[in-house]
Amino acid sequence: MRLALRLAALGIGSAGLLFWLAGGLHLGWSKTTVTRTEIDEVTGLKYPVSENRYVFGVEMFAATLAVSGGLFGLSLAFRADGQSGAVTTTTSS
Numbered sequence: 295m296r297l298a299l300r301l302a303a304l305g306i307g308s309a310g311l312l313f314w315l316a317g318g319l320h321l322g323w324s325k326t327t328v329t330r331t332e333i334d335e336v337t338g339l340k341y342p343v344s345e346n347r348y349v350f351g352v353e354m355f356a357a358t359l360a361v362s363g364g365l366f367g368l369s370l371a372f373r374a375d376g377q378s379g380a381v382t383t384t385t386s387s
Contacts, residue, residue, distance in 0.1 A: 295369075295372050296326065296372040296373070296374060297368045297369075299343070299365050299366070299368055299369035299372070300365075300366060300369045301360040302365050303361075303363070303364075303365035303369070304318060304360075304362070305356055305364040306361055306362040306365065307359055307362035307363075310355050310357075310359060310362070311334040311355070311358075311360065313350045313354075313355075313357025313358075314352070314354070314355040316349050316350075317349050317372070318349070319348050320350065320351050321351075321352050322352065323346070323351045323352075324349060324350060324351035324354050324355060325348070325349045325351065326346065326347075326348055326349075326350060327344050327345065327346055327347065328337065328345050329342050329343070329344050329345075329348045330343055330345060331343070351358070360375055
């Protein structure tokens with residue numbers, strides 16, 4: 295269980311980092327539309343064009359790191375031998 299949680303944490307953290315890197319390291323909030331400026335070929339005037347595209351923001355990257363950190367922290371509750379971290383006592387008479 296401990297290894298599975300740590301591997302899940304690594305996978306989620308890595309996926310979040312890859313999505314954020316692939317989107318261009320956007321340091322703002324996530325956006326669903328991107329506005330870019332184009333130049334009219336005839337008049338030479340600049341005009342804005344909105345494009346429907348999702349940009350992965352820094353808050354989503356932080357959320358994936360928080361989830362992976364939580365899974366890693368949860369993995370610390372389990373011992374390496376497969377038992378839970380709870381202490382059990384037995385009394386013998």
